[in-house]
Amino acid sequence: MRCPLLYRFRVIDKLPEKPSAAATRGTVVHAVLERLFDAPAAERTSPRARAMVPGEWDRLLAAKPELAELFQEEDGAPAPDRLAEWLTGAQTLVDQWFSLEDPTRLEPAERELFVETELESGLRLRGIIDRIDIAPTGDVRIVDYKTGKAPAPQYAARPCSR
Known part of the structure; x- marks a missing residue:
């Protein structure tokens, strides 16, 4: 962080912040990559990982229902198009990870x-x-x-x- 005051608010004072769509997407992608290694090596494919994204979003939403606000209109109405675009963005990040690593060849210690x-x-x-x-x-x-x-x-x- 470049701003010392922001650092203090976030790290030292631990002031609550509204979650951002980007940070939440990172949490979902992280969960997908973590759980992908629960599968046998041959099943750690990009299509499988992409398919895991909506389920990981549902799991996170169940734990933190306030995240639904990220995909609502100003009047509180659901914004399904915004959610669909966000989920597609998470799937794209998962796909990009496969260009960096081949999880079928890894067995984490x-x-x-x-x-x-x-x-x-x-x-x-x-x-x-x-x-x-x-x-x-x-x-x-x-x-x-x-x-x-x-x-x-x-x-x-x-x-x-x-």
């Missing part, structure tokens, strides 16, 4: 792994790793699913920015 450490300064760092892959050579790859926009070119070349 870990998924959704909680990690935590405390630095000498006492600062505690914690997070969740989306996926850890271990290659036959023993190489380890840590995967973090991203659905937002790519970093600006001046940051993209720096390994720390990803």
Whole structure:
């Protein structure tokens, strides 16, 4: 985040924010990619993943009914065309992921792994790793699913920015 005040509001003060359609789409796509690895390797296909999108949206909506507001008109009436377009956008993101990885050739060592450490300064760092892959050579790859926009070119070349 570029704005120190926004950082404070979101991270330190944890002020509630209305969810955005983009962030919610990311949550749905993330859930699809996570659950895709529940299937046998040969069944981890793009059509299957695309078909999972509406179900993951329904699951998220059941847990957070307030998300329905994202796809309503100003008068509160449902906006099914807006929802359909949004679901298509989520399916497009899933399709794009298949151009980066072939999940039929992966068997993750870990998924959704909680990690935590405390630095000498006492600062505690914690997070969740989306996926850890271990290659036959023993190489380890840590995967973090991203659905937002790519970093600006001046940051993209720096390994720390990803």
